[in-house]
Amino acid sequence: MHPLFTLEGRKDPHPIYKRLRAEEPAVQILEPYRKVPFWLLTRYTDCSDMLRDPRFGKDFTKLPPEERNRLRMSGEFEVLGKHMLSADPPDHSRLRSLVAKAFTPQIVEGLRGRISTIAENLVSDAVARDASGMDLVSQFSYPLPVTVIAELLGVPASDQDDFRRWTTTLFTPADTDEQLAHLRATGFEFFQYFMALIERRRAEPRDDLVSGLVAAEEGGDRLSTQELVGMLFLLLVAGHETTVNLITNGMLALMDHPEERERLVADPSLLESAVEEMLRYCGPVETTTYRFALEDVEIGGVTIRKNELVLASLLSADRDESRFPDADRFDVGRKPNKHIAFGYGIHFCLGAPLARLEAVIAVETLLRRLPRMKLAVPRGDLEPSSMLLLLHAKKRLPVQF
Numbered sequence: 001m002h003p004l005f006t007l008e009g010r011k012d013p014h015p016i017y018k019r020l021r022a023e024e025p026a027v028q029i030l031e032p033y034r035k036v037p038f039w040l041l042t043r044y045t046d047c048s049d050m051l052r053d054p055r056f057g058k059d060f061t062k063l064p065p066e067e068r069n070r071l072r073m074s075g076e077f078e079v080l081g082k083h084m085l086s087a088d089p090p091d092h093s094r095l096r097s098l099v100a101k102a103f104t105p106q107i108v109e110g111l112r113g114r115i116s117t118i119a120e121n122l123v124s125d126a127v128a129r130d131a132s133g134m135d136l137v138s139q140f141s142y143p144l145p146v147t148v149i150a151e152l153l154g155v156p157a158s159d160q161d162d163f164r165r166w167t168t169t170l171f172t173p174a175d176t177d178e179q180l181a182h183l184r185a186t187g188f189e190f191f192q193y194f195m196a197l198i199e200r201r202r203a204e205p206r207d208d209l210v211s212g213l214v215a216a217e218e219g220g221d222r223l224s225t226q227e228l229v230g231m232l233f234l235l236l237v238a239g240h241e242t243t244v245n246l247i248t249n250g251m252l253a254l255m256d257h258p259e260e261r262e263r264l265v266a267d268p269s270l271l272e273s274a275v276e277e278m279l280r281y282c283g284p285v286e287t288t289t290y291r292f293a294l295e296d297v298e299i300g301g302v303t304i305r306k307n308e309l310v311l312a313s314l315l316s317a318d319r320d321e322s323r324f325p326d327a328d329r330f331d332v333g334r335k336p337n338k339h340i341a342f343g344y345g346i347h348f349c350l351g352a353p354l355a356r357l358e359a360v361i362a363v364e365t366l367l368r369r370l371p372r373m374k375l376a377v378p379r380g381d382l383e384p385s386s387m388l389l390l391l392h393a394k395k396r397l398p399v400q401f
């Protein structure tokens, strides 16, 4: 098994990436659960070049069926998998433009007041429950973005527990028949949930994103029902497991670097650049999702053959010493800071303005309300939230204040 997939590698992949960038910047690795080989790119330039290269595709339905089976790219999530992140142009552009309006910086700015209220209430609730400490993940970092995306879409907040259960299953490696069956059943639960929600909004439209998308679906050829379900699934999952970990990793980085934390507290005008540095230094999305080569492509000193899979390690790219001076230093005032934590090219994160605003509000609220916050367990005891490469995240973050 490649060291990146071990517990040590999941806890701290940076030393492994440093070696890969120096010695094997494009390396073929076997995904240990499904035994699928893929190329991993670790240098900044190779990652950004690959992500904007139209010779790499995302629409796996273009592969011949035997290739899809060999790569195990069909199956469990077919019912949910038809969305912009698994589409190439022109489908990609059509799907993305249907929701792009809802996530522009101007629209998102309108949510500032509501996001602040949610953040303040979460801190008050946690302190009321236990004035000495909390698990930052379950009591703050998770409910904040999940409440925001649920309200935006129009999904009842009371269903949050189901979503947590479902998304946890998604990010748990599945290799036995039993685990695969569980994954499939979870996909189906998700699907049924969304179908029921769509029916409710079709009967009684509201002022939310689900109703808006249902209207687009009814408008004819713009969105099929399967694409509508895929869109809701993508927005919910993307809004669930990402910002959560940006807030958690970012607060951990501040606790690891007390001098940078003091600098930020003394000068709140650094909040925005501090969040950019958190994205670069400890971004929550470790690698992109899979792409495959539509033809033979030379990159990073190797030839990636037609139909082979490739991943870009965003976490590694953003620590590339040839791109960022003193790359391993956490500097809340770093400028310029052209990180690729939100990806690059046509699939650049749609939710970036929302994620940035949520993180700025979260960090500001926590530093102000809980100024003495510190880690309540030894640093080395923090467990990774998933054994897959996709996320760079902690399962829990017990803190005292």
Ligand code: HEM
Binding pocket: 084, 085, 086, 096, 149, 234, 235, 238, 239, 240, 242, 243, 246, 283, 284, 285, 288, 289, 290, 314, 341, 342, 343, 344, 346, 347, 348, 349, 350, 351, 352, 354, 355
């Ligand atoms: C800190 C938080 C977040 C990070 C680091 C992040 C990161 C990313 C990355 C790296 C990608 C590209 C994946 C690839 O190319 O394989 C992506 C795509 C995407 N993200 Fe985010 N994301 C975050 C939050 C969000 C939020 C809050 C939403 C939604 C509401 C969202 C919605 C999306 C969507 C829809 C895509 C697909 C875009 C496309 O295919 O054109 N993300 N995100």
